[in-house]
Amino acid sequence: MILMDNVIREGHPTLRARAKELTFPLSKEDKQLGQDLMEFLINSQDPELSEKYDLRSGIGIAAPQVNESKRIFALHLPDDSDNPLSFVAVNPKIVSHSVEKTYLTNGEGCLSVDRNVDGFVPRHARITVKFFTLDGEEKKMRLKGLQAILFQHELDHLNGVMFYDHINESNPFAEVPNSQPIVNN
Ligand SMILES: CC(C)(C)[C@H](NC(=O)Nc1cc(F)cc(F)c1)C(=O)N(CC(=O)NO)CC1CCCC1
Numbered sequence: 001m002i003l004m005d006n007v008i009r010e011g012h013p014t015l016r017a018r019a020k021e022l023t024f025p026l027s028k029e030d031k032q033l034g035q036d037l038m039e040f041l042i043n044s045q046d047p048e049l050s051e052k053y054d055l056r057s058g059i060g061i062a063a064p065q066v067n068e069s070k071r072i073f074a075l076h077l078p079d080d081s082d083n084p085l086s087f088v089a090v091n092p093k094i095v096s097h098s099v100e101k102t103y104l105t106n107g108e109g110c111l112s113v114d115r116n117v118d119g120f121v122p123r124h125a126r127i128t129v130k131f132f133t134l135d136g137e138e139k140k141m142r143l144k145g146l147q148a149i150l151f152q153h154e155l156d157h158l159n160g161v162m163f164y165d166h167i168n169e170s171n172p173f174a175e176v177p178n179s180q181p182i183v184n185n
């Protein structure tokens with residue numbers, strides 16, 4: 001199982017590399033990697049397991065964060081949240097997006113960043129995405145809100161982009177034109 005010790009932190013070069021596409025059918029280890037990423041999120045959101053293994057509760061994790069430079073990530077928004085979402089995405093792509101932007105009013109964090117970085121992280125408000133499941137099935141879906149933000153945050157990891165790369169350097173809390181913010185306390 002993936003533990004926090006397996007999560008690489010900012011400064012590690014793999015977080016700045018472009019991850020490689022996977023080919024189908026997936027190898028046994030690539031399939032296992034996808035399952036391990038999802039298992040980490042589920043474990044991290046379980047009060048007992050997260051306490052027992054000292055896991056930081058995560059809603060998404062990308063393979064580069066466990067030093068596997070492959071285009072695969074897992075998202076797991078709890079099913080009791082108002083917008084449940086749970087899947088492993090292989091070779092994910094954004095095929096179209098809104099002009100309108102969105103951002104979390106409390107900014108973003110990252111499992112690979114052990115510090116607070118303040119500021120709005122502007123992202124596409126609505127996205128149409130395509131990806132393959134671990135079984136090689138192609139999926140296409142439209143995402144908005146926190147689901148869209150989460151997908152973009154994880155896709156950034158596959159391209160060596162960190163959330164703070166998007167923060168306005170001169171004014172981290174500058175108004176984001178044409179945006180609909182999401183309040184996250
Ligand atoms: C880094 C951490 C703070 C653990 C973050 N969790 C998080 O944002 N939880 C959250 C946010 C909400 F708006 C509502 C809610 F219900 C729970 C997270 O898992 N990630 C995943 C990560 O680092 N992936 O690489 C960072 C998030 C920032 C925006 C989306 C993912």
Ligand SMILES: [Zn+2]
Nearest residue numbers: 109110111112
């Ligand atoms: Zn992250």
